Amino acid sequence: MPTKRIRRRASAAAIAGLGLLVGGLATVTASPAEAASSVSGTVSTGGLVLNVRKAAKTAAKRVGTLQEGAKVSIVCQAKGNRVTGTVRTTDLWDRLSDGGYVSDAYIKRPATKLPVCDPPKPSPSRSTEGAAGPAWVLPVSAAMNSAFRTPQRPTHNGMDLAAAKETPVRAAHSGVVMRVLCQVSIGTCDTDGGLTVSGCGWFAEIRDADGVTTRYCHLLRRPSVVPGQTVTAGDLIGQVGSSGHSTGPHLHFEVHTAFPATVENAVDPFLFLKAKGVPVR
Numbered sequence: 001m002p003t004k005r006i007r008r009r010a011s012a013a014a015i016a017g018l019g020l021l022v023g024g025l026a027t028v029t030a031s032p033a034e035a036a037s038s039v040s041g042t043v044s045t046g047g048l049v050l051n052v053r054k055a056a057k058t059a060a061k062r063v064g065t066l067q068e069g070a071k072v073s074i075v076c077q078a079k080g081n082r083v084t085g086t087v088r089t090t091d092l093w094d095r096l097s098d099g100g101y102v103s104d105a106y107i108k109r110p111a112t113k114l115p116v117c118d119p120p121k122p123s124p125s126r127s128t129e130g131a132a133g134p135a136w137v138l139p140v141s142a143a144m145n146s147a148f149r150t151p152q153r154p155t156h157n158g159m160d161l162a163a164a165k166e167t168p169v170r171a172a173h174s175g176v177v178m179r180v181l182c183q184v185s186i187g188t189c190d191t192d193g194g195l196t197v198s199g200c201g202w203f204a205e206i207r208d209a210d211g212v213t214t215r216y217c218h219l220l221r222r223p224s225v226v227p228g229q230t231v232t233a234g235d236l237i238g239q240v241g242s243s244g245h246s247t248g249p250h251l252h253f254e255v256h257t258a259f260p261a262t263v264e265n266a267v268d269p270f271l272f273l274k275a276k277g278v279p280v281r
């Protein structure tokens, strides 16, 4: 029964220029209702980046971003918080084919009635995992060789992960690069430091939507990211080195509960990552 009807609907949509065409027809068998009613839209923000959220509200976790002019495929709409955008004012949010949500206030699309999304099912999976992968990862795959604030090093405000020079250093979480700096008391960050040198050497800081800030110290060379850049957990940000106050190649990694990172808001990275489900050892 459904085949004939769907064909008719799909071809009607194709005539209406809704961008379904072959793609829509090809997926009809798998999910007729969804494929026949998905609609193409265009991100229109006036030049700003549009955040993709895990749920239909601005407070939901950001799972990605879309640039002005990006094409999206809208599967259904859900009611969320009201947003005044460049296209319209609405409390509707568009669920995209990849599962993320964007406010319909910033989407140019045909005036088509879209289906209402099913209410989200409570997720049995760990809260650290979103649609886009794990929320937190270990920045360097290595065992910890020096811990946070030990009796021997009470002012050591991070954890050390020893690894060979050039080992990739990855963003532990998704966020925005806040600072990229060379910090040494003497000399340069482009050579190995030592015990007589103070400072973090080449380092980067990343802040996420919750304000949690991570710091990556003693990098080999200027980090490959720049301030203002958005990164996703696991993205390459630099290489393990020994710049600054360091006696051998390792990553000194700090977690702070707020930005700017201070001694007061530093927390134990080992315990923090463990609580996020990251396999630290």
Ligand SMILES: [Zn+2]
Pocket: 146, 156, 158, 159, 160, 251, 252, 253
């Ligand atoms: Zn350290």
